[in-house]
Amino acid sequence: MEKRNQLLFTKLVLLIIFIGFIIWLTISYYNRIVEIISSPDKFRHLLISYHSLSILIFIFFQIIVVILAPLPGELLLIAGGYIYGTILGAIYSLVGILLGSIIVFGISKFFGSAIIEFLIGPRRFNRLCSLVNHQKSDLAIFFLYLIPEIPKDILTYIAGLTPIDPLKFIIFSTIARIPCVIGSSYIGANLQQKNYLPVIILLILVGLLLIVVFLTRKQLAGKLNRLLSSKNSDNRS
Numbered sequence: 001m002e003k004r005n006q007l008l009f010t011k012l013v014l015l016i017i018f019i020g021f022i023i024w025l026t027i028s029y030y031n032r033i034v035e036i037i038s039s040p041d042k043f044r045h046l047l048i049s050y051h052s053l054s055i056l057i058f059i060f061f062q063i064i065v066v067i068l069a070p071l072p073g074e075l076l077l078i079a080g081g082y083i084y085g086t087i088l089g090a091i092y093s094l095v096g097i098l099l100g101s102i103i104v105f106g107i108s109k110f111f112g113s114a115i116i117e118f119l120i121g122p123r124r125f126n127r128l129c130s131l132v133n134h135q136k137s138d139l140a141i142f143f144l145y146l147i148p149e150i151p152k153d154i155l156t157y158i159a160g161l162t163p164i165d166p167l168k169f170i171i172f173s174t175i176a177r178i179p180c181v182i183g184s185s186y187i188g189a190n191l192q193q194k195n196y197l198p199v200i201i202l203l204i205l206v207g208l209l210l211i212v213v214f215l216t217r218k219q220l221a222g223k224l225n226r227l228l229s230s231k232n233s234d235n236r237s
Helices: 002-038 040-048 051-067 073-084 086-111 113-120 122-132 137-146 152-159 166-192 196-215 217-236
Strands: none
Touching (some): 040 166, 051 086, 086 152, 137 166, 152 166
16 A cells, blocks of 8 residues: 555646656747747758757657647658658658657556646547546547647557557557648648649648538547447447
């Protein structure tokens, strides 16, 4: 019992420290980070100033964006394509996202639901938990990460509270992120080259996809729930 109390006390202290760190980082650097990644040219100059460490600094920014879930991750993906091109930008972004996701997943597993409810609020927390808290969480995670504009970094915190195996989560979420990461990097690369037509076409296609998802969201949710239910029945049998 004493060891358990010591563990709970240690977790509480670390939780307070982590929340304090998040608050400090948000107050001190949130606007600055958004300003930097919103201007790819300024961001490029910042990265160049670090010379051979520029790629590591970009990856570090990507990790921070994953940890600070409310930050606009799409802007950094576009900036990566603008600075490094479609392929390299996507690769560097995926490396940062992968490392950030591992950190966030571990934080969520260690601290439990308290840190997540603090970050996103109880109502949103309960709604997102209901989407992924199935025996087949891996399947739900894959589909949710595949859809554009879903708050994927917040979902990473939620995933740490589900039964999903950590390795499966990393594999499923990373694979599902690839289309969005490549698409955003492609937009950034074409903006840098002033090829606006492909950007417009891609944005229209994404917009149409989001409209379809929005209009059919109830049907999609129903199909996903039925699919998850059938998978759970198969596993029990």
